[in-house]
Amino acid sequence: MTDTKTRIAAGLERAFAENGFAEPNIDSLREAAGVSLRTLYKYVPSREEMVLCALEHRHRRYMEFVFDQAEAADEPVLHFLFDKVSGWMASEAAHGCLFHAAVAAAPRDERLRALLARHKKEVARAVAELSGLPDRQGEITLIVEGLMQDWPLHGDRATESAKNLGDLLVKAG
Template identity: 55%
Template sequence: MSDMMSKISEGLERAFASQGFAEPSVEDLRDAAGVSLRTLYKYTPSRAEMVLAALENRHQRYLVRVFDDLPEDPSEALDTILTRVGDWMATESSHGCLFHAAVAAEPGSQPLRALLEHHKAEVAAKAAAATKLKGADIALLLIIEGLTQAWPLHSEAALDAAKRLGLSLLSPDR
């Protein structure tokens, strides 16, 4: 991704995360990206492309923040992953998942649905690999998604519950 596209994607992500997908005008999105309208449309020729660019940026940031430099021990890795998801929710996304919000805003969009599916599959696969829980991708995703959705109502209590559920997956008699 070019430096200009990164700049635009970062600004668009911030705008959609703070204002939702319906509210920001093209001028708001241009201002958030810090470029001219001509440059914005050169790199993202439609609002749909703007949303996809923002979500792709978010996908990459999330993966780095949650999965980079994890401990080798599966139990410690799981604790770290869930702690980082809680930190993400506290600082980046206190209202829930931006990918789900995008699909809810435009439910008929196949590109949005495909990006949502790709994001969630990669999160699940990375969590399973880091915790050495082969075949537990969906269970781990369910815990992470549950934490993400419960965070706005329960914050730290949701994190504690997610960690308890995660530890149950690591027990030998699961």
């Protein structure tokens, strides 16, 4: 990605995360991206493309945030990863998953649904591989999604519950 496209993607992600998908108009999205309208449309030619661009950027940031240094963790890897997901929720997603919000705003958009599915699958695959549970992606998805849904209400208690479930999953093999 070029520096300009990255800056646009970051600004769009921030605008959608702060204001949802219905509220920001094109001018506020252009302002958030920090570019002219012409440049915005050069890189992302429609509002739908702006949403996809923002979510692709968010996916990359999330994967880096959660999984960077997981292999070097000095605690059980699931504990480390669930703490990272909770850290993401605290700093980036206090209102819930932006991918789910995007699909809720445009439930018939197949590209959004595919992006949501790909994001969740990549997260589950990475957690499963790092934790040595490659055949448990479904269970891991359920725990991570549950953590993300419960975190806004219960914070650290949700994290501890996810760790407890992760421990049971590891014991079950």
